[in-house]
Amino acid sequence: MTTASADRDPVMILLEAAASGGAGWPQLYPGSRPFGYFCSYWPEELILSLGREPLRLLPPAAAGVPARLPAYCCLPARACLAAGEAKEYDFLAGAGFAHTCDTIQCLAGIWPHRHTFMFVPPVTMDSPEAGTYFKAELERLWRRLAETAGVQSDAHQLQRAVVLMNRIRSLAGQLDELRPQLPSPLVAALMRAGQLMPRAAYAASLEAALPALAVKADGVGERRRLLISGSILENDGLYVMLEELGARVVADDTCTGYRHFAGLVNERAEPLAGIAARYAARPPCPCRHQYLEARLDYLLALARRRSAEGVVLVVRKYCDPHAWDAAAAGDRLREAGVPVLVLEMETSTPGGQERTRLQAFLECL
């Protein structure tokens, strides 16, 4: 498992995985058929416990235009569907959708793969009945996944998967602590790699890379300290531009960034209940409801904890949940004296307009 990391720079291994965007899996990791999934509410542990590797499906850069989704649907969904229709995901053993937004619900319904699974976590996370339901839904999913894979679901394997994922989350947490001192695109890529490569190899490489990264950490310097919040960022373009403009992402609340890793599963709990409990306690995505101000409280506390001078709320065009929260979070943060920029982006590669906005925002700070 860890032979590769013995003779190669672990950071390079991770960056290679991040750059592959997932589509390069068959070339990078031949011999394994990963299971593709959307949304960070998909329980990777269940896939691992059945002997498969989970692969987060991110929109490929040069995707076509799918006929089955209208133009007013977000680009991540359209680009993934186009790639799916072009048979670019045929190397997957299956595809999993965790119900989050209306668009994911629809994408799951038209996804072109024989083995497509939809799993519906509760939206309101704070009640006992939600916990009971969540666990039952996980049990059902696990059973169906095992049946399709033709293997027995095994509590011992699940426990091992929980331990591995917890290790990854702890390592990602250490990386996140170093974030203010490291170049932002580097941290973003290392986090993304954790969703795009075999998990044990990721854990080994990240563990090996961390000491060197800690040494490299150089402080924020004159850079403007920013908090970035948003949904999917499938490449580092925004982070690169922010560094160019003299900013540093000191805190991250993106769905493909630290939010994906936040929180641990209680290893002493029954595994499915533990997995459900982790999701319920994790910093929520706009599609979940813990209590009314949970997400805004979290963002404000995160901004303060990391001494962010400003917050960039990234809204992917046609992403309703984030657009809604951008209005509310914008008001709340500004009231608290934290400057906010709502940045609408169609792709995750910023262009001239985004540059102007970001630069003007930084000039205002």
Place this chain on the structure above:
Amino acid sequence: MAYYLGVDIGSLTTKVALIDQGGMLLARAVRRSGYHGRETALQLVDELLREKGLMAGQIAGTVATGYGRVTFPADREVSEISCQARGMVHLFPGARTVIDIGGQDSKAIRVLPGGRVADFAMNDKCAAGTGRFLEVMAQALEVTVAELGALAAGAKGRCPISSVCTVFAESEVISHLAQDTPREDIVAGVCAAVASRVTSLAGRVGPEPEVAFTGGVARNRGVVHALETELGRPLLVPADPEVTAALGAALVARSLTGGS
């Protein structure tokens, strides 16, 4: 005596402003540049200096702004939002809100007394509410953009243009023409459509009086009038709206090098 240059390389035109230590605008130049913004800008600077009998060494600072700002060899590049705010407050010290409608985008900026930006909003990725929208509509109406202002002034009514999409709005204009709606009334409708989009943008920054209006589209009397109607107040409009961002850039250059 030290001089400062502001260079604004926009999507369609390049603008250059030259000021002296006192912030006085000595010379300005505007030229359509298309894709050759950098070359045009270098040329314009050269011509300006020659015209004023200045040597390059006498320029104490240059700031570039606009879409092409990163391509130009300046001391510093600053976003057009900050430059526009600075330039407009220099011209109108009482201005607290600046509306800028350029070729490809429109902006609403709330400014602080010294010309610093308090908040801003830009149009989304769509041409409605920009100069490009007016160009497309002018083409459909078979008039030049410059004629739109005079036409709007002669309108008896205002024919509503409801589509937000430029392509759909164009087909609306064409069908109004087909129904023999007076050209003037359609133009008034087009101007009102731009004004309503931009007013909504201004709403996002919480506009405070006085409101100043600049950018190439501020030359269009029809849009000025429609915007004044929507906002319910007279607007401060500079005599030379194309170069206010370049002027602001020159002013930023002056403060960067300590000359104030």
Place this chain on the structure above:
Amino acid sequence: MAKERRYLPLRSTRYLGRTMQRYYLLTRYQRLWGRPLKRPLAWVTSGAPVEILRALRIDPVYPENYGAICGARRVAPELCRAAEAAGYSPDLCSYARAGIGAILRPDLAPMGGLPRPDLLVTCNNICGTVLKWYEALARRFNVPLFILDTPFVTGELKQHTVDYVLEQLRGLVGGLERLTGRRLKPADLQKCISLSNEAVRLWGEIRNLCRHRPSPLNTPDLFVHMAPIVVLRGTAGAVAYYRRLYDEVKERVRAGQAAVAGERYRLLWDNIAIWYQLFRFYHLFSERGACFVTDTYTGGWAAGLAPGDPLESLARTYTAIFLNRSVDFRVRQMVDLIRDYEVDGFVMHSNRSCKPYSLVQEEIRRRVMNETGVPGLLVEADMTDARVYAEEPVRNRVQAFLETLEMTV
């Protein structure tokens, strides 16, 4: 020569006007008469279990219905603009934007806007938007927000899902009891459920009458006359209204009267109405003898509550509504309607405001066309925001579609 009249108006429309006027008048002054009677006012989503509220004497108000009114009165664009200026993206649901705009600009809003709520009840069986919308309302009004989470039904409705919703309903009852200081009396709930069921049954019967050739109603009639089944669900007023409407429609069937004179094509409509074009748009069809004999949208209010434990039947019914169901379910539903109503073609409104309804339409269109051989047209518009409606392209498509029908029927 006078233009031939192809559209037959309903007499019941007068009673509808009176019924709705009365409802909105009472609603408007509810703050005056409701407070002394300790009747709280709730803003609720169209798929909320209103029977529980009514049984506890909570008066419901429907922002979605109000959004449709803003659309039909063509003030939605102005109201949407007000919301957009406050930071709400123009890509969000136009009911929500118009509703928030009406709070910000009561001077532009029909009836001066809706009265301020004492509580909010949202149920996500229709979309995820209603969660975010009601969160925004809860912040604005600073009143309690009750959320009923009805998980999306991927295939069949599972017992653990029913149990989850049932538990939440019990919690909702408890919360509302505390808020009102009243106990929910089983008899009161049963009475509301019975009234609900009776109105729903009548509504279903009225829709069924359109199986006749020629159809006694055109779908725009259903759009207009659905208002009471939405806002008066669970009341005697709704039952009385639909009895009257049923009688009139039945009479039409007996007399062989057609909603669209010279009915040539029978069409199926999918998605919410284009409220600001209610007559102009559908006229494009009726002038060529095309009648919409059924639709998927107003059918959403034709599902009755199963007998048995009232809360469990509420849990099942409200979770199983069609917008909370899979693509397979929705294909099946359309195929059945096409068969039952002898439909010649279907028109789908690709509604920018309603993603869960619209994003899967192209897939459904293909599958339904494959299964039935009936042609389907997709038209892009918005339910209330007229700014995205493009008259000419729509007219062209409709014309081309009707020409296709001419050749196939």
